[in-house]
Amino acid sequence: MSSSESMNAPEESVKIELPRTSESEQLKKIRHTTSHVMAMAVQKLFPKAQVTIGPWIENGFYYDFDCPEPFTEKDLKAIKKEMIKIINRKLPVIREEVSREEAQRRIEEINEPYKLEILAGLIEPITLYHLGDEWWDLCAGPHLDNTSELNGRAIELESLAGAYWRGDETKAQLQRIYGTAWETPEQLAAYKHRKEEALRRDHRKLGKELGLFIFADPVGPGLPLWTPKGTIVRSILEDFLKKEQVKRGYQQVVTPHIARVDLFKISGHWPYYKDDMFPLMAEDEEAAESQQGFVLKPMNCPFHIQIYKSELRSYRELPMRLAEFGTVYRYEKSGELGGLTRVRGFTQDDSHLFVTPEQLDQEFLNVVDLTLSVFKSLQLKNFRVRLSFRDPESDKYIGSDEAWEKSQGAIRRAVETLGMNYFEGIGEAAFYGPKLDFIFQDVLDREWQLGTVQVDYNLPERFDLQYVAEDGTRQRPVMIHRAPFGSLERLIGILIEQYAGDFPIWLAPIQVRLLPVSEEFLPFAKEVEARMKALNIRAEVESSERLGKLIRNAEKDKIPVMCVVGAKEVEANSLNIRTRASGELGSISVDEVLGRLQAAISSYGDF
Numbered sequence: 001m002s003s004s005e006s007m008n009a010p011e012e013s014v015k016i017e018l019p020r021t022s023e024s025e026q027l028k029k030i031r032h033t034t035s036h037v038m039a040m041a042v043q044k045l046f047p048k049a050q051v052t053i054g055p056w057i058e059n060g061f062y063y064d065f066d067c068p069e070p071f072t073e074k075d076l077k078a079i080k081k082e083m084i085k086i087i088n089r090k091l092p093v094i095r096e097e098v099s100r101e102e103a104q105r106r107i108e109e110i111n112e113p114y115k116l117e118i119l120a121g122l123i124e125p126i127t128l129y130h131l132g133d134e135w136w137d138l139c140a141g142p143h144l145d146n147t148s149e150l151n152g153r154a155i156e157l158e159s160l161a162g163a164y165w166r167g168d169e170t171k172a173q174l175q176r177i178y179g180t181a182w183e184t185p186e187q188l189a190a191y192k193h194r195k196e197e198a199l200r201r202d203h204r205k206l207g208k209e210l211g212l213f214i215f216a217d218p219v220g221p222g223l224p225l226w227t228p229k230g231t232i233v234r235s236i237l238e239d240f241l242k243k244e245q246v247k248r249g250y251q252q253v254v255t256p257h258i259a260r261v262d263l264f265k266i267s268g269h270w271p272y273y274k275d276d277m278f279p280l281m282a283e284d285e286e287a288a289e290s291q292q293g294f295v296l297k298p299m300n301c302p303f304h305i306q307i308y309k310s311e312l313r314s315y316r317e318l319p320m321r322l323a324e325f326g327t328v329y330r331y332e333k334s335g336e337l338g339g340l341t342r343v344r345g346f347t348q349d350d351s352h353l354f355v356t357p358e359q360l361d362q363e364f365l366n367v368v369d370l371t372l373s374v375f376k377s378l379q380l381k382n383f384r385v386r387l388s389f390r391d392p393e394s395d396k397y398i399g400s401d402e403a404w405e406k407s408q409g410a411i412r413r414a415v416e417t418l419g420m421n422y423f424e425g426i427g428e429a430a431f432y433g434p435k436l437d438f439i440f441q442d443v444l445d446r447e448w449q450l451g452t453v454q455v456d457y458n459l460p461e462r463f464d465l466q467y468v469a470e471d472g473t474r475q476r477p478v479m480i481h482r483a484p485f486g487s488l489e490r491l492i493g494i495l496i497e498q499y500a501g502d503f504p505i506w507l508a509p510i511q512v513r514l515l516p517v518s519e520e521f522l523p524f525a526k527e528v529e530a531r532m533k534a535l536n537i538r539a540e541v542e543s544s545e546r547l548g549k550l551i552r553n554a555e556k557d558k559i560p561v562m563c564v565v566g567a568k569e570v571e572a573n574s575l576n577i578r579t580r581a582s583g584e585l586g587s588i589s590v591d592e593v594l595g596r597l598q599a600a601i602s603s604y605g606d607f
Contacts, residue, residue: 016190018182018445020058025142026183028056033093033144034083034155034181035061040135041082042067042177045075051137052114052165052174059191060180064163066114071175076157079177083155090148091132095141097125103138114165153185156192167335198444203496204339210501210558212492212509213340222337222344224489229509232538234347234488236507238325241349241374241484248370250323250351255303257327258294266462267302268398272431276330296329301481304352305463308477313467315356318477319363323351325488340493341448347488353480354465360478364414364453371438371451371484377604378495379504380440380450385420387411388428388435397431399458407455407478408434432458433481443498450491454481502580505560506601512539513557514575515550516565519543525565528575528590537597551578561607563593581606 021027035054038061042049046067054063065071098106100119103126107115118138119126129143130136144150158178165171182188199205207213212230219225226234242252261280264270270277282293297303304322313320327347336342355363375383389408390397397404411434415422429435433456440450456479459465469475485491495503505511512532514525525541532539542550547564554562564576568587575593577585588596600607 016186018059018187018191018194021056021060022058027181029142029144030150030181030183031056031061032139032142033147034150034179035063036093036129036131036135036137036139036143037083037086037147037150038079038157038177038179039063039065039137040086040131041079043135044082045078050112050114053118054137060158060178062176062178064165064174064176066165066172066174071160071177073160076160076177080155080157084152086131087147087150087152089132090146091134092130092146093143094130094132095143096128096130096136098128100124100126103128150181151183151185154182154188156180156188194444198497201444201497201500202339203341203493206496206501207340207493209556210496210509212496220344221334222332222342224340224343224345230492232509233492233503233507237485237488237491238349240377242323244370244373245321245323245351248321248366249319250321253304253307253322253324255300255307255324255326256297257329258296259303261291261293261295263302263306264295264298267299267305267459268432268462269299269302272396273298273330276332278329278331297326298328298330300324300326300328300348300350301352301459301479302463304350305459305465305479308352308354309463309465313354313477315467315469315475318467319353319355319359321351321353323349326350340489343489346490348483349485349488351482353482354460354467354477355480356467356469356475357478360410360455360480361413361417363480364410364455365417367453367480367482368414368418368436371453371482374451374484375438375440380498382442383438383440383450385415385422386425386428386435386437386439387415387422388425388430388437390429390434391427394427397429399432399461403457403461404434407457410455411436411453430454430481432456433479440494442494448490448494450486450494451484452482452486455479456481501558503558503560504604505597505607506604508538508558508560510538510540510557510559511601512537512561512563512597513554513559514539514541514563514565515547515554516541516543517547518566521565521567521570524570525563528563528565531590531594532597535594535598537594537601555580561597577607579607 039051049065049067052064128136129139161176163174163176213224213226278296280293329345433454435452435454438451440448466474516522516525529539529541562578574587574589576587
């Protein structure tokens with residue numbers, strides 16, 4: 001492990017496993033039971049509160065309440081205290097199966113209208129879970145046998161939030177209480193530490209502190225604005241991938257942000273994506289009624305297809321690899337937005353390869369190799385791959401069974417050739433083809449999809465793509481859709497948190513800060529700054545404070561290399577070096593510093 005990796009590692013001295021709820025049947029029982037205990041406690045303290053839904057989530061549970069009194073943080077402490085009383089009473093948890101009519105009778109008896117709506121959507125058998133003979137709710141379980149099996153010291157009520165009934169903004173606003181529950185107090189302590197670490201690394205907080213990006217209400221939610229420093233990080237990542245792509249025979253293209261809706265009707269995106277697309281821009285009412293006009297693009301692939309189709313291609317031109325950093329737009333619900341990791345406008349490092357069927361396997365392997373090379377340079381090591389295949393029982397996919405079998409077979413051959421560990425995600429395929437998805441686990445053990453590689457026989461068919469084969473016949477190419485980063489926004493958000501804002505020197509917006517101890521040494525510092533900039537090293541001089549304050553500012557700004565300039569340094573033509581990765585390095589000649597900076601930047605390493 002490098003010094004920078006060590007510095008950015010979580011501080012837990014002993015790794016305590018924190019499984020997700022979906023990975024542990026025992027945690028499902030604990031969290032289901034705890035949520036019921038919490039709801040019972042709430043209704044004891046707030047008799048007018050009505051319960052709605054209370055599911056488990058991956059790190060805990062929540063319950064939504066309709067209560068005329070707004071809950072406060074102080075109320076959470078009282079609710080937790082009441083929960084401990086219920087746990088200590090050792091109430092049995094009893095499952096009861098009832099008819100729909102009986103369930104309705106009991107719900108009406110206690111006047112819980114939300115439960116009636118929930119009941120209407122349930123399929124039989126209808127099950128109730130009781131805590132002793134005092135409280136019950138509709139639930140499918142599973143649950144513990146007795147409240148005494150819960151450990152009160154492993155339970156925490158975490159926060160309050162607002163929520164709409166059924167997630168519909170036109171319906172009643174409810175109050176949501178989030179909580180978490182674990183098997184042991186040690187797990188709870190580790191979970192709380194991880195949350196604190198997540199707060200320290202939160203890319204939204206660090207992005208603002210480091211001056212990388214902002215969100216502005218007049219612009220709208222989910223639409224980040226990149227500052228000069230943030231734009232440097234974006235540009236570095238773009239240039240990095242573009243260089244790799246040029247080496248591998250990719251050609252850069254640029255396409256518009258909007259297109260006729262007919263383009264997406266042909267591709268199939270319109271029926272599948274129109275609810276997630278920004279509204280149609282129609283020229284008049286008649287066009288709107290007939291769904292004609294322009295839309296903001298949700299995907300780049302139909303545009304690249306048009307470039308391919310602009311002239312008849314020969315087999316000699318294939319594979320054709322078209323690449324673009326193309327910004328696309330999805331109308332995500334406001335409640336689903338999350339900093340840079342879930343936005344409404346994002347830039348994909350998109351590429352579409354048009355290949356002959358004979359070239360497919362090797363080109364797919366080459367794309368995977370590029371993706372792995374990118375991850376290695378970014379120090380993204382903790383990932384697994386998912387074979388995202390179609391669900392044969394679903395009708396949301398286009399194309400023939402034969403096309404799907406061929407495309408899924410190509411992906412399976414690739415991972416087996418490479419000896420990659422993989423798991424299958426049935427139903428995770430795009431509507432037009434299967435995918436190989438790279439699922440990255442971040443430093444806080446959260447999972448994100450980053451890179452993806454897709455095999456597509458269906459869009460070439462829908463757009464009637466052709467090439468002239470060696471024997472003079474017209475043949476159909478196969479498409480590979482590929483995005484090693486996934487999206488620049490999500491990638492940068494993850495990298496900020498992965499590095500805790502301490503970017504490696506090659507990626508840092510400001511790589512070097514020169515700190516003259518007094519104005520007397522400012523000319524020398526400016527001279528060195530000019531030499532660094534001539535070598536494309538991002539350097540700046542700061543001299544308006546005392547040295548101690550200058551160093552603290554540089555630490556706060558997470559500058560990788562600090563160069564102190566005083567009388568000794570000017571006399572010896574040297575710099576006193578301090579780095580965030582290695583600390584004090586002492587006096588080093590200017591020429592050596594320049595050489596080491598260039599080497600570190602070009603090799604994606606440390607100074």
